[in-house]
Every structure is written in structure tokens, then in C-alpha cells.
Amino acid sequence: MQPVPNLFSYPRYWAECYGTAPFLPMSRKEMDKLGWDSCDVILVTGDAYVDHPSFGMAVIGRMLEAQGFRVGIIAQPDWSSKDDFMRLGKPNLFFGVTAGNMDSMINRYTSDKKLRHDDAYTPGDVGGKRPDRATLVYTQRCKEAFKEVPVVIGGIEASLRRIAHYDYWSETIRRSILLDAKADILIYGNAERPLVEVAHRIAAGETIDTMQDIRGTAVIRKEPLPGWKGVDSSKLDQIGRIDPIMNPYMEGAPCSDDATDAAPAAQEAQPVLVQPPKPKPWEKTYVKLPAFERVKEDKVLYAHASRILHHETNPGCARALSQAHGDRIVWVNPPAFPLETEEMDGVFGLPYQRVPHPAYGNEKIPAFEMIKTSVNIMRGCFGGCSFCSITEHEGRIIQSRSEESILKEIEDIRDKVPGFTGVISDLGGPTANMYKLRCKSPKAEQTCRRASCVWPTICPHMDTDHSPTINLYRKARDLKGIKKILIASGVRYDIAVEDPRYIKELAKYHVGGYLKIAPEHTEEGPLSKMMKPGMGSYYQFKELFDKYSKEAGKQQYLIPYFISAHPGTTDEDMINLALWVKENRFKLDQVQNFYPSPLANATTMYYTEKNPLNKVSRTGGDVFVAKGERRRRLHKALLRYHDPAGWPMIREALLAMGKGHLIGNGPGCLVPPEGRNERAASGKGLKPALTRHSNIAHQRGNGAGSKPTGGKPVGSQLQKGAANGKPAAQGEGKSAGQNAGKSKPAGKPAHKGKAPTRAGSAKPGVKPAAQGGKPAAKGNGAKRPAR
Numbered sequence: 001m002q003p004v005p006n007l008f009s010y011p012r013y014w015a016e017c018y019g020t021a022p023f024l025p026m027s028r029k030e031m032d033k034l035g036w037d038s039c040d041v042i043l044v045t046g047d048a049y050v051d052h053p054s055f056g057m058a059v060i061g062r063m064l065e066a067q068g069f070r071v072g073i074i075a076q077p078d079w080s081s082k083d084d085f086m087r088l089g090k091p092n093l094f095f096g097v098t099a100g101n102m103d104s105m106i107n108r109y110t111s112d113k114k115l116r117h118d119d120a121y122t123p124g125d126v127g128g129k130r131p132d133r134a135t136l137v138y139t140q141r142c143k144e145a146f147k148e149v150p151v152v153i154g155g156i157e158a159s160l161r162r163i164a165h166y167d168y169w170s171e172t173i174r175r176s177i178l179l180d181a182k183a184d185i186l187i188y189g190n191a192e193r194p195l196v197e198v199a200h201r202i203a204a205g206e207t208i209d210t211m212q213d214i215r216g217t218a219v220i221r222k223e224p225l226p227g228w229k230g231v232d233s234s235k236l237d238q239i240g241r242i243d244p245i246m247n248p249y250m251e252g253a254p255c256s257d258d259a260t261d262a263a264p265a266a267q268e269a270q271p272v273l274v275q276p277p278k279p280k281p282w283e284k285t286y287v288k289l290p291a292f293e294r295v296k297e298d299k300v301l302y303a304h305a306s307r308i309l310h311h312e313t314n315p316g317c318a319r320a321l322s323q324a325h326g327d328r329i330v331w332v333n334p335p336a337f338p339l340e341t342e343e344m345d346g347v348f349g350l351p352y353q354r355v356p357h358p359a360y361g362n363e364k365i366p367a368f369e370m371i372k373t374s375v376n377i378m379r380g381c382f383g384g385c386s387f388c389s390i391t392e393h394e395g396r397i398i399q400s401r402s403e404e405s406i407l408k409e410i411e412d413i414r415d416k417v418p419g420f421t422g423v424i425s426d427l428g429g430p431t432a433n434m435y436k437l438r439c440k441s442p443k444a445e446q447t448c449r450r451a452s453c454v455w456p457t458i459c460p461h462m463d464t465d466h467s468p469t470i471n472l473y474r475k476a477r478d479l480k481g482i483k484k485i486l487i488a489s490g491v492r493y494d495i496a497v498e499d500p501r502y503i504k505e506l507a508k509y510h511v512g513g514y515l516k517i518a519p520e521h522t523e524e525g526p527l528s529k530m531m532k533p534g535m536g537s538y539y540q541f542k543e544l545f546d547k548y549s550k551e552a553g554k555q556q557y558l559i560p561y562f563i564s565a566h567p568g569t570t571d572e573d574m575i576n577l578a579l580w581v582k583e584n585r586f587k588l589d590q591v592q593n594f595y596p597s598p599l600a601n602a603t604t605m606y607y608t609e610k611n612p613l614n615k616v617s618r619t620g621g622d623v624f625v626a627k628g629e630r631r632r633r634l635h636k637a638l639l640r641y642h643d644p645a646g647w648p649m650i651r652e653a654l655l656a657m658g659k660g661h662l663i664g665n666g667p668g669c670l671v672p673p674e675g676r677n678e679r680a681a682s683g684k685g686l687k688p689a690l691t692r693h694s695n696i697a698h699q700r701g702n703g704a705g706s707k708p709t710g711g712k713p714v715g716s717q718l719q720k721g722a723a724n725g726k727p728a729a730q731g732e733g734k735s736a737g738q739n740a741g742k743s744k745p746a747g748k749p750a751h752k753g754k755a756p757t758r759a760g761s762a763k764p765g766v767k768p769a770a771q772g773g774k775p776a777a778k779g780n781g782a783k784r785p786a787r
Contacts, residue, residue, distance in 0.1 A: 007192055007343045010200050013068030015040060023051055023357050024061045024073045028088065031072065039072035040064075041199065042091040044138045045155075046100035046107075046130035047121040047367075048360060049075040051353040054371045056101055056155060056191075062350035063192050064199055069093070075357075076122065076129045079137050082144040091149055093202045095142040096195070097183070098155030099134035101367070103597065105157075105169050108132060111595040112629070113169060120370070123356070123363035132169075133157075139181040150184040150208055152198060153177070159188040159393045160598040162218045162332055163309065163323050164292040166302070166607040168596040173296040176323070176330040178220055184208045186218040189393055190379065192347060193336040215315070216336030221329050224322055228284050231319070233308050286320035286331075287312060293326075299608040300618050306604040307612040313395060316446030338380070338397045345405035348376070354416055372417055374426035374488065375409050377401055377472070381430040382437075382462070383492060384452030385520075386531045386601035386613065387566065387594065390430045396453065397445070400436045403472055407479065414481045422482055427473070428489025433496055436468035451601070451613065454494060455531040464495055466502035473505055486512050490561075493517050493541035494533045500544050507548035511556050515545070518561040521569065522580045529568030529605060529623060531613065560586065564635040565626040566594040567605035571634065571653060575662070578638040578670055591639045593632050638670075644678065647671045 018034060025031045026049060031039070041064055045057040052058055061071045072091075077084035100107070100121055107130070108116055115127075122129045131137040135157045142151050161177035178186050185208050187194050194216035201211055212219050224230060287308055289295075295302040305323070312318040318334040339347065354372070356365050381388070382396040406427070414420055429435075439445035439453070441461045453462045476485050487510045496502050506515070519538050521527050527534065542558055549556040562581075564574065581588060596603040604612045611621040626635055634653055637646030650671050654662050662670040 004193070004337050005197075007063070007196055007339070008066065008346050010067060010196060013040070013200070013203055015070045016068030018070060020065065020351050021071075023353060024049070024058075024065070024071050025088070026073050026075060026357060026359055031088065034070075036070050038070070038090065038092055039088050040069040040092045040203070041094060041096060042072045042074060042088050043096045043098075044074045044077065044085065044142065045098050046076060046104055046134040046138070048123055048365050049073050049357045050365060050368045051355065051357065052368065052372070053348050053350070053352055054374070054376060055368075056098060058352060059347060059350075060096065060154075060191060060195065062352060063196065063347060066346075066350055067196060067199060069199060069203075077138070077141075079131050079134075079141055082141050085138075085141045085145040090146045093199060094150040094152050094184075095139075095146075097135055097138045097142060097151055097153045097181075099138075099157035100130065100155065103157045103160065104130050104134035105132060106595065106597060109169065111593040112632070118366075120366040123360045123365050125364070125366050135161075135177060135183075136181045139183050143182060150202065151181075152185050152187060152195070153181060153183040154187040154191045154195070156389065156393055158186050160389060160600075162186055162188050162599075163289065163305070163321065163330055164295050164302075164325070165598040166596065166603055167598065168603070168606075173292070173302065175292055175325055176218070178218055178330055179325055179328070184219075185211070187216055188218060188332075189216055189335055189395060190339070190399075191216070192339065192343075212331065213333060215333050218330060218332040221331045222327070223329070224286055225320075225331065228286050228320065230286050230288050230322065233287055233289050233305065280317070282317045282319045282334075286322050289321055289323040291324035293324075300610060300616060303604050303608040303610040303612045304616045306599070306601065307616055309599070310392075310451055310601060310612070311449050313391065314446070314448060315395070315397070317449065335395060338395065338399045341400060341402050344379075344399055344401045348401055348405055348409060354412070355418075371425070373413055373420060373424055374428070375406055375413070375424060376429050377406050377427055378429045378435050381434065382453035383431065384450075384455060384531055386529060386605070387563065387597075387603075389597050389600060391451075392599050394430065398434050398436065398438050400468075403475060406472060407475060410476055410479055410482065414479070422484070424476065424482065424485045426488035427476060427485055428487060430489070432487050432489040432491045433466060433469055433502060434492065435472065437463050437465075437495070439463070452531050454492075455533060456528075458495070458498065464498035466496070466499040470502060470505050473510060477509060484512075485510055487515075491515065491517055494537040497537055497540045497544065503541065503544045504548040504551075507545055507554070507556060508552040511549075511554075513555075514557050514559045516559045516561060517541070520561065520563050521566065521573070522577050523569070523573040525573050525624075526563075526566050526569040529602065529611065529613070530563075530566060531601075562588070562591070562639060564591055564593050564639050565632045567602050567609075567623050567625045569626055569635065570624055571626075571631075571657065574635045574638040575654075575657075575659065575670070578641045579662075581639065582641055582670065587642050588639050591636050593636050641670050647678070648674070 018036065021030075021034055023030070024043075025034060025036070025039075031037075043057050043061055047055060047057065049055075050058060051062075057073060057075075061073060064071045072088040074085060074088060077087075102121065107119060107121070108127070110116060117127045118125045119127045119129060135153050135155070139151050139153060142149065158177055161174070163176050164173055165176075166172075167174045174180065176186075177183075185198065187198070194214050197214055198211060198217070208219065211217075212221065213225055289305045289308060290298075290301040295305050309321065312321060313335060315335045315337045320334055321330075321332040323330045323332075356368055377400065379399040380394045380397050381390045382398065384391050384396065410424060413424065414422075439448070439459075439461045440463050444461045448461075450459065453459045458464065473485060476482065487506060491506070496506075517538070519535065520530055520532050522535055524534070538560075545556070545558060562577065594602065594606070596606045601612055604610070605623045606625055606627075609623050609625050610616055611623050614621055626632055630649075633646075634649055637643070637649050640646055641650065651663055651674065654660060654670070662668075663673055665672050
């Protein structure tokens with residue numbers, strides 16, 4: 001990677017003389033106590049203000065404070081008018097706006113578009129404290145309050161909407177959020193590096209018009225940046241020019257006989273010309289994406305644009321992106337360079353209080369309660385799962401802290417967190433076991449365009465030595481006052497099996513009875529679209545985990561998570577998965593239907609029914625997608641085969657598919673036959689819950705969903721679906737991965753013939769990152785499960 005200024009190398013702003021604030025002020029009264037007459041930067045967020053490094057606005061605020069700026073926070077403001085946005089006065093430099101650690105739409109609605117009534121980032125777990133599309137609303141109110149003040153938007157919501165994108169809630173293609181919000185500049189991904197540069201340049205008197213080429217930012221322009229050459233996106237999948245190989249037998253070839261016999265000709269001395277280094281092909285180059293108006297009307301072009309964007313995510317070789325929106329273009333600069341270990345240590349070593357702001361009193365904030373004794377040891381994920389937002393937001397390159405920094409944070413928790421019991425709830429991040437794992441070849445790391453380093457197979461350049469993680473665990477356990485270190489982040493088990501020492505260490509010391517892992521599915525069709533490995537890795541990991549648990553004298557269980565209705569999943573695939581779940585005696589409590597979050601590859605599949613993981617064309621690459629409320633409910637019901645509420649729908653589908661033999665009370669059956677009490681109750685029915693997104697037909701009683709299926713049962717469409725999808729042969733394994741959040745087994749796996757009886761240990765609280773749940777607003781969220 002190219003050398004860039006260290007985060008902490010900038011000259012401090014003059015306001016550093018005011019020192020460090022105990023908490024970043026949220027009121028004029030607090031500003032007066034600090035002796036401030038104004039704020040240099042005001043941050044507006046949809047989350048409650050928790051001064052902790054797992055909360056994006058706390059990290060951003062403390063980072064700017066460390067640069068010498070006076071930073072105030074307006075948390076969860078009343079958006080009905082501009083008044084609440086004026087409570088701290090006019091900022092001297094800019095407003096920074098984010099929806100929070102979660103996308104505001106995913107925070108507010110379930111995958112079935114039903115309203116949630118809770119919010120883990122709000123005191124008292126109260127829902128409705130932030131508006132839909134919070135970044136847009138907050139930005140517009142900031143502009144109303146102080147029109148001339150620049151607004152910088154960022155966080156997960158802005159990152160995933162930096163270009164034209166499919167919006168699941170309105171089922172439309174929306175413009176870049178920059179245009180809809182009317183913000184001045186957008187920062188995507190981990191914000192520290194670009195934001196610090198923006199802040200210092202604004203403080204030096206520059207305007208946004210002179211800051212158009214900062215990495216990790218997007219801006220609105222009339223034309224491409226001067227001096228940059230463009231590449232038309234329609235040519236990206238073509239093979240470039242290949243130079244011919246020299247014939248070793250031609251006359252004068254370096255290795256030919258005549259070359260050695262010929263006498264060298266006398267040459268006069270010539271001056272040596274020193275040429276400047278040849279520019280890399282991606283430098284000062286931008287890719288012209290299909291325009292918003294074209295991708296809005298053409299699903300194939302949308303899939304093509306998505307594929308291009310995901311190819312331009314490596315900071316080492318990414319090109320800028322340009323997408324026309326009418327007579328303007330959205331210019332997306334290449335991603336910011338990842339932080340070095342020293343910089344990561346600096347960010348996590350800032351003076352956080354590690355508790356919510358005193359203004360909240362004794363009210364509990366669930367997201368904080370979940371992570372208050374956990375430690376984030378790294379950022380990024382090279383898994384590249386197609387449904388996950390981590391890669392789009394944090395990138396593939398792992399950014400790790402030093403052991404010293406992590407151990408110091410554990411000691412701070414021990415010494416400062418009220419009621420600490422000696423148990424660290426997690427040492428992890430997006431995944432548990434990618435700490436200090438990076439590409440062994442710096443050249444390959446800089447130029448690689450693979451979407452995943454571990455799919456379809458683990459790249460030979462990828463380091464899988466878990467020694468740094470094992471050594472960290474051992475040192476953390478040895479700290480005085482620490483009784484136990486638990487690992488709650490999801491384990492990437494396809495990597496773990498490459499180093500069984502890690503599995504042994506994990507099973508012996510760091511599992512509290514249950515370990516969550518995420519196969520996501522068992523069938524090759526959906527797994528190939530998820531970019532997840534096969535079930536062979538799962539069985540290999542389970543064998544080692546069981547072995548080492550037994551050696552440690554422990555009864556410990558794996559808790560698998562699954563996604564239903566993911567693109568590429570046919571009804572046949574879901575039946576095979578349900579049979580696997582039943583055969584292994586799991587009863588899944590909470591099941592997560594696929595949630596199409598903006599910009600994810602899987603969302604592109606959902607909308608276009610094309611596969612952007614391969615070259616996109618109009619004649620091939622079709623993906624079967626389970627759409628419509630009824631079919632999605634069927635897929636969810638199949639994973640909850642034990643729930644009587646879903647039996648009628650499952651029976652109907654099985655009969656339509658010619659699988660009536662799966663209805664019965666035998667061990668190979670999926671659901672029992674219809675009983676007398678069930679028949680009596682079946683006529684009553686339940687009216688579907690209404691939501692803000694319910695259409696008129698749905699509200700007036702079309703219980704089958706917004707689009708009637710013409711009277712055909714879901715199962716009758718299966719044969720067509722199976723043909724369009726890629727149903728795997730039963731028994732073929734597939735899946736790996738991690739992350740919490742899909743399906744939750746309510747019972748532990750059977751042991752010594754006993755059926756599952758009690759709930760697993762997966763913790764409630766923040767939603768999974770991959771489905772939009774809780775990636776950090778600036779790169780470091782409350783605990784995120786791995787993908």
C-alpha cells in the first residue's frame with residue numbers, strides 16, 4: 001500500500017488548548033462548563049451517545065477531539081423541526097451526520113417489512129426514536145438550521161447508498177444518497193482517515209470544491225476530475241491486450257547460439273536517462289458506470305454495475321467510479337487505505353469513558369449492555385459473503401491492534417466498568433479468528449480483485465496461522481482479575497480447521513457451553529450464491545471441536561445459524577435443509593429470512609435474478625429467487641418444522657411437489673398429518689399484520705401477500721423454481737462461515753439420546769451485521785458476528 005500521513009501526524013488545531021472533555025457535550029450547559037463559546041464540529045447521530053469504542057460517533061468524536069477540534073454531539077434529535085439541530089449553535093467547520101451504527105431502515109423494519117417496536121441503541125430499548133432514512137432527514141434539518149454550513153455524511157447507511165441502489169422497502173432503484181440528502185460530501189467505510197483530512201482542510205480555509213479527490217469520499221460533480229482518464233464500464237469484462245511470447249530460436253534471441261557467437265558491436269557511451277516510475281494502470285483512472293436512469297430501467301445493467309463496484313474495493317488497485325445522475329455525476333474516489341497497527345492502537349486508546357452519557361441516567365441501552373465487557377481486536381473481513389455488508393463497509397484487509405493495546409483495554413474494563421465480574425464477554429470483531437491474518441504476498445494484496453480470499457477455496461497467499469490469536473488469548477487469560485475470556489464473535493470455521501491448535505485452545509478455555517457458527521445452508525445452490533464453503537468444513541470442525549471438548553472434560557455444543565429464502569434457494573433446497581436440521585435434532589427458535597440490504601451482492605441477485613459473482617449477460621447467469629410473502633413464509637416455516645403454525649403451508653407445498661411421503665409420524669417425515677383439532681382451528685385464520693409498507697390489496701385481506709399467485713399453491717411452482725435455481729444433490733455439503741443472526745436453535749443438539757430441551761446461549765440485542773444489523777457507523781460496531 002502507498003505511504004499516507006499517520007492519523008496523528010497532523011498539526012493540532014488551535015482549540016486543543018481547551019483539553020479533553022469528560023464527555024463530548026450534548027447541551028449548551030456542558031459547553032459552558034468546558035469554557036466553549038462554540039463547537040468546531042457537531043455530530044448528529046440516530047444512536048444514543050455511548051462514549052465507547054464500539055459506537056461509531058464516539059470514535060469519530062474522540063478522533064476529531066484528538067486533532068484539537070471542539071466536538072459536540074446531537075444524539076437522536078427531534079426531527080420534526082430544525083430547532084433541536086440548533087441546540088449547540090452553529091458549528092465553525094461542519095456538521096457530521098450518520099443514521100447510527102445500524103441502517104435506519106433495517107433498525108426499524110423486519111425482513112418482512114413489519115415495524116419493530118424496539119431499538120437496541122436507544123435508552124429503554126424504545127423504538128421510533130429515529131426517522132426512516134435518518135441520514136436524509138438529519139441532513140435536510142441541518143441545512144435548514146444553518147444553510148451555509150457544510151454537511152458531511154457517513155456511517156453504514158451512507159456507505160451502502162453511495163451510488164444508485166436497490167431499495168427493498170420501496171422496491172425501487174433510488175439515486176445516490178448524496179443527491180437525495182443534498183449533502184456536501186460523503187465518507188464511506190472506516191471514516192477516520194478521510195474525515196481527519198477533510199476536517200483539517202476545512203479548518204485551513206478550503207471549501208468542498210477543492211477537496212474532490214480524497215480517498216474514501218464521494219462528491220457530486222458536473223464532469224470527471226481534470227487529468228483522469230476514463231474506462232467505459234461495458235468493456236471491463238473483456239480480456240486486455242496480451243504481449244506475444246518471444247521465440248527463443250529466432251536470430252539474436254538472448255539464449256540462441258548465434259547470439260553468443262556474434263561479436264558485440266562497438267558502441268559509444270550514451271548518457272543515462274532516468275525515467276520517472278511508470279504509473280500503475282489504475283492510477284488517475286476512473287470507471288464510468290451505467291447511468292442511474294439506465295440501471296433504473298435495466299436489471300442486467302444494474303447487475304453489471306454492482307459487479308464493477310465490487311471489483312473496485314481493494315485500496316491498493318481500486319479505480320474511481322463515476323455514475324451519471326441526470327446532468328450531474330456522482331464521483332466515488334477509491335477506498336481509503338486501511339489503518340496500520342499503530343493507528344488502530346491510537347484510535348482505541350482515546351480517552352473513552354466506556355459508559356453512556358450521564359444524561360440518560362439509569363436507563364439501560366441494550367447494545368451497550370451487550371458489549372460493555374467485550375473488546376474489539378480487529379476490523380475487516382476477507383470472507384466476502386454475498387449477503388454481508390462488512391466487506392462493502394470495512395473492506396477485505398484485516399486491520400489488527402497490537403497485543404499491548406488489547407490487553408490494556410481489558411485492564412481498563414477490569415478497573416473502570418461498574419460491576420465487572422471478571423468475565424470478558426468477547427475478544428473479536430467481524431469474526432473471531434481473523435486477527436493478524438493477511439495476505440502473505442504484499443504485491444498480491446495490493447493488486448488482488450478477488451471478492452473473497454476463502455471462496456471457493458482458500459487462497460494459497462492467505463495466511464492461516466492462528467498463532468497470534470492463540471498467544472493473545474493466553475496473555476489475556478493470565479491478566480490479574482480476569483476469570484474467563486469468552487469468544488462470542490462467530491468463528492470462521494473453514495479457516496480454523498487449517499490450524500487445529502486454535503480449535504483446541506477455543507474448546508478448552510473460551511467456550512461457555514455453546515459456540516455459534518454459521519453454515520447458513522446445507523445445499524450447494526444457495527451456498528454458491530452466498531459464497532460460503534461446503535458442509536465438509538463444518539463436519540471437520542465439529543469433529544475437532546467435539547474431540548477437544550471431550551479431552552477438556554466438557555460437554556459443549558455447536559449452535560448453527562441459517563438463512564432462509566436467500567437468492568439461489570429453491571423450495572427443494574429448503575426441504576433438504578429442514579430434513580438436515582430435523583435429523584440433527586435441532587429446533588430453531590428465531591429464523592432470519594434473507595434481508596436485502598443496499599449494495600450487497602445477494603441484494604443484486606434478489607432484485608435482478610442475475611448472478612453478479614460471474615460475468616453478467618442477458619442470456620445466462622439466472623438465479624432463482626424466493627419472492628413474495630407466501631413463498632418467503634414457506635421457507636421460514638420449513639426451518640421451523642416443529643412449529644404447528646407452519647404445518648398446513650408445509651403440507652400443501654409437499655403435496656404439490658409430490659413429496660407426500662414426508663408427511664407422517666415416522667422418523668423420516670418432516671411434519672405430522674393433519675389432526676382433528678388442527679382441522680377445527682384451520683378455518684379461523686389470522687389477518688396479516690399491517691405495516692407502513694402494506695399495499696391496499698394486502699390491507700383488504702389478501703393474506704397471500706401483495707401479489708396473488710393465481711390460486712396455485714406455492715409448492716406447485718417448485719418444479720419451475722428448481723429448474724431456474726440450482727438445487728443441489730441431496731447430501732452434498734456446503735457452507736461454512738459465521739455470524740450470528742440467522743436461525744437460532746432453541747434447543748441444544750441431542751446428547752446421549754436426549755432431545756433438545758432448552759434455549760441456546762446466543763445473546764439477544766443487536767441485529768446481525770450481515771443483514772444490516774449493527775456494523776459500526778465508522779467501522780467499529782458493537783459486537784458483530786462474522787460471516
